[in-house]
Amino acid sequence: MPLQNQLINWPTLYHLINHSPLTINPDSYLIDAIILMSQKQSQSLSLPSLNRYFNADICNQQKNSCVLIVEAGYLLGIITAKDVINIIASGVEITQTKVADVMVTALITLRQSHATDIFTAWSLLRHYQISYLPIVDNQGKLTGIITDSILVQAFNRDIIVGIKTACQKPKNNYRKINGISCSIHHNLQLGIEQKSSTFLSTHQELQETRKKLQMVEEKLHRTQDELEKLVAENQRLQQKIFKYQKAEAAWQNREKLYCQQKEESLRESEARLSLALEAAHMGIWDWKIQTDETLWSANMGLLYGLPNRTACPTKEDFLELVHPEDRQVFSQAVTATIQQGVKFVVEYRAVWPDSSIHWLNSTGQLYYNEDGQPSRLTGTTRDISDRKQAEQKILEQAALLDIVTDAIVVQDLQNRILFWNQGAEHLYGWSEQEAVDQNADELLFKQPSPKILAAIEKVIDSGIWQGELHKVTKSGKEIIVASRWTLMQDSTGKPKSILIVDTDITQKKQLEEQCFRTQRLESLGTLAGGIAHDLNNILTPILAASQLLQLKFPQDTERYYQLMAIIENNAKRGADLVKQVLSFARGFKGERTIILIKHLISEMLLIAKQTFPKSIEFAIAIPDNLLAVSGDVTQLHQVLMNLVVNARDAMPDGGKIEIFAENRLIDEAYAQMNLDAQAGHYIELTVADNGMGMPPEILDRIFEPFFTTKDIGIGTGLGLSTVLGIIKSHGGFINVSSKVGKGTKFKLFLPAVEGCPAIKTENLAVPLGEGELILVVDDEAKMLEIATIVLENYNYKILTASNGIEAIALYAQHKHQIKAVLMDMIMPEMDGITAIRTLQKMNPQVKIIACSGFNPQEKLTEVVNANIQLVLPKPFTAKDLLNSLQYVLRNQN
Structure with missing residues (x-):
């Protein structure tokens, strides 16, 4: 498009001021400021039409993160959300501390005046690295506040309106100037035309009067009376001439004022256009082909690494700014536009004085004179380095996809x-x-x-x-x-x-099979001594009975059949034992089948009792209605053998191994707190011992491959890593707990097979709440949602907060109604420990349930000096949550 006068429609500073910021009296308490900041407030922008500049959400509502301290209309200080966090961290008692004691008084403000615009406000925000800029009037009273987010929105919107045709003054052939508004010229021109009309009318009247004067002069010589009349008429003419001169002076003043306003409007428009072009990394240029005259905007030099307002160079000097490899491409694009009339579009590299390379895009439009010859090429140039870098990154990423x-x-x-x-x-x-x-x-x-x-x-x-x-x-x-x-x-x-x-993962799966077999052989070697002993016990009756049969007891048929039964039973026992050992040692991976855990435990127990020391006692509890699972018999058998062998090794002086199973329903609350779990029906299989146990540093590493606490040559460290791999491949997960001197407990969760009988929902036989108000604090939205659903279904009222600051504000407002607080320990901005200590300062009798998936209960209790009523470790079920809440509410400190 040709260059024409343009009107830049920036919103004024007045339009962007929030005239109703949050304010508070300096005698108020800090807790009141925190409560005020936790609320949301409608933005009070000046004009509804600003919705065309900003997103509707920005114009309607935004979250408050600062409060201004005002007294008698004068601004005294400010407190932001960041200041609140630092104040609480310093241990200040927020319920007893006045705002005047902790407010920030070193303020950067802006006085509102006609000369102030959004660019002044933006410069102050950027220079002092602040997010809020209070606006005061000439007396220093607060009128509003400007935020960096509002200014960013203003700069990001398309607020440069269409180009309007410049007005031309008759007979003066003014040049067309970019960016000048014609509205002032048009209005003043109308006024001038009206005054000129009045002037001409007066002038005509003067001519007629002069004619009359001539007639009077002719009669002057005739009579004295006519002379006196002429003098009087002359005086009236002088008055009219004076009025005409006065009107002419007024017209000249108006014309002078119009010219001044026109020049001021031109300067303002040029300044705004320059700022807009700089913000957009864009420049404007114009080449008069016939005279070879070139012009460009003041900021164009910046695109080539030159100082601002650098004059446009000649064609030869300009090509020196272009990368040598792109000069021919640029020249060919210009030639094609002039000769063929195609639109001028070219991308090329500019070499800055510091040798850095920057990508530019130039587009232009060709104009013709009255003879149809090319006369002007006008267009824009903008920096596209960021786009080129993004394209290069995409190409590199595409190459990586192939690598x-x-x-x-x-x-x-x-x-x-x-x-x-x-x-x-x-x-x-x-x-x-x-x-x-x-x-x-x-x-x-x-x-x-x-x-x-x-x-x-x-x-x-x-x-x-x-x-x-x-x-x-x-x-x-x-x-x-x-x-x-x-x-x-x-x-x-x-x-x-x-x-x-x-x-x-074909080779990986093959290596896993080899690893599983190696580990099975390790376990088999451990059991070899017991197997040999048991086989000897089996074979001894067979040999003895065989020898007795050689003596033949034809007369004692009853004794004969008795010996035969002994031989047959012991042979079957030996065959079953050998079959189990061979199946376990070979470890052939079979197809997934429906498995009854009860039978699997019975087979494992048969080998363990025959091979383990007599000092090891077994306690088994398997319900008759235990559901089945889908899995590999050999692999699950290996899991059980690994766990009982480890339990035996943890009790060198003897002890008790407990094995029990139950049907378990994993609800949404538990599943969302355990990444490996999904809601549904499971078989929970527990293997526990009362042996030596493990410290935390060992417990954290037990599933690492080749990690072992046994002596060299005794264990490979593959046992528990194999167990974890098998359980995960079956869609299950493992929970482990251990304490030094108290033993270790492994809980295996395996999904129940589809089509199995429906499992009754976990018994949540806990008393209903009595409408107590509970504050739940967690930075995970899903945790808040699950806790709300569970507690509301059991007749509790819920308040939720996503961080420590919100929790403090809510507790300050509802301190006398809140009966208990469920507090997460790990949260951004303010962790659970800091929030708990603050709540305890506000109310030493507050009842708190600490919840964490990272720290053990002993460590949490020690940190808060045993002032927490209960610690609820994650993941927990709905029943765990309800029982914990009932315990805290029904028991006094």
């Missing part, structure tokens, strides 16, 4: 392959041309797998899925991959495709 060894595939919801990287080519053998647009199920699987349908349903429902899949390559080789699926959405949030990352 990685993992197969990265994108397929639509109908399993049609859309993207196929080089890693996929190497892993599966098909090239990109062969794979794209093919059906993934037909290409990568021997036969349709129901697991794929379940995976698609899961990824559409939750957004992610991961698991192990058996796929085939182009050569027909079957491989195992760890597959991770992520749902991709379009701009409207609707699912459009699935991103799949496959890692070949």
Whole structure:
């Protein structure tokens, strides 16, 4: 488009001021300021029309994070949310401390005047590194506040309106100037025309009067009376001439004022345009082709690393600013525009004086004279270095996709392959041309797998899925991959495709099988002595009975059959024992089958009792209605053997091993606090001993491969890592607790098989609440949601806070109604310990339940000097939460 006068419609500072900021009296207490800041307040911007400049949410409501201290209209100080955190951390008693004692008095303010605009306010905010700028009038009284967020919104909106045609004054051939508003010129021009009309009218009247004067002069010689009349008429004419001169002077003053206003408006428009161009990293240029005259905006030099207001160089000097490799491209683009009339668009690199490289984009429009010849090329230049860097990053990331060894595939919801990287080519053998647009199920699987349908349903429902899949390559080789699926959405949030990352774990799975077998052989070696002893006991009756049979007892048939029964029973015992040992030692991985845990425990117990020392006592408790699981018999048998062998080694002088199982329903509250758990039906299998136990530093490492506390040559350190791997592969998880001198307890959770009899919901037979108000504090929204649902269903009233500051503010408002506080220990900004100490200062009798998934109960209690009524470790069930709350509410300190 041609350059024309432009009107820049910045909002004024008055429009951006919040005229109703939060204020408080200096004699108020600090707790009142905290409560005031925790509320939300409508922004009071000056004009409703500002909604066209800002997002509606900004204009309607924003969270308050500062309070101004005002007395008799005068601003005394300020307190921000950051100041509150520092004050509380210093140990100040917030309920007894006045605002005047802790407010910040060293303030940066801005006096509102006609010469003040949004750029002045922005400069102060940036210079002093502050977020809030109070506005005061000429007497120093507070009129409002400006925030950096409001100014950012103002600068980010399109507030430069369309270009308007410049007004031209007749017969003067004014130049067209960019950015000048014509409104003042038009209005004053109308006024001048009206005054000029009055002037002409007066002038005509004067001419007529002069004619009359001539007639009077002719009659002057005739009579004295006529002379006197002429004198009088002359005086009247003089008065009219005086009025005309006065009107002419007024007109000249108005014309002078118009010129001054016009020049001032021009300067302001140029300044605003310059600021807008600098903010947008853009400059404007104009090349008059016939005269070879070039002009550019004052800020154009900045785009080439030159000082601001650098004069436009000649064509030759300008090309020196362009990267040598791009000069020909730039010149060719100019030539094509002039000769062919195409739009001028070119991207090129500029070399700054410091040798740094910056990417620029120039676009221009060609204009023609009355003869149809090119006369002007006008356009803009802007800095696109950031865009080029982003493009380069995308290219690098695309290259990385081809470098990685993992197969990265994108397929639509109908399993049609859309993207196929080089890693996929190497892993599966098909090239990109062969794979794209093919059906993934037909290409990568021997036969349709129901697991794929379940995976698609899961990824559409939750957004992610991961698991192990058996796929085939182009050569027909079957491989195992760890597959991770992520749902991709379009701009409207609707699912459009699935991103799949496959890692070949075939060798890893083979090594795992070898590791499992090695560990099984280790356990078998441990049991070898007991097995030999037991086999000897089995074979001894067989040998003795055989020898007796050689003597033949034809006359004693009853004794004969008795000896035969002994031989048969002992032979069966030996065969069963050998069968169990061989099955355990070989460790062949079988298909997943329905397994009754009760039978599995019985088989394990048979071997353990026959091989463990007699000083080891077993206690078994398995309910008759225990549900089944789906799994590998050999692997689960190995899990049980590893745990009981470890329990035996932890009790060298003898002890008791307890094995019990129960049906368990994992609810949403427990599942959200344990990353490995999902809501549903489980079998909870517990293996506990009363041995030596483990300290925390050992407990944290027990599942690491090759970590062992046994002597060299006794253990490989693979036992518990194998247990964890098997349980996770079955969709379960493990919880371990141990205490030195008290023993260790392993809890294994295995999912119950589908189609099993429904499990009764966990008995939550706890008394209902009596409408008590409970304050729940946690930075996790899901935790607040679950706790609210559980407690409200049991007749409690709930207040929730997402951090320590909100908790303090809510407690200050409802201190006499809140009966207990459930406080998370690990939170941003203010942790649970600081918040608890503050609440205890406000009310020494406050009842607090500390909740944490990191620290053990003993450490938490020690930190707060045993002033916490109860510690509830994460994860916890709904029953745990309700029972803990009942205990705190029904028991006095």
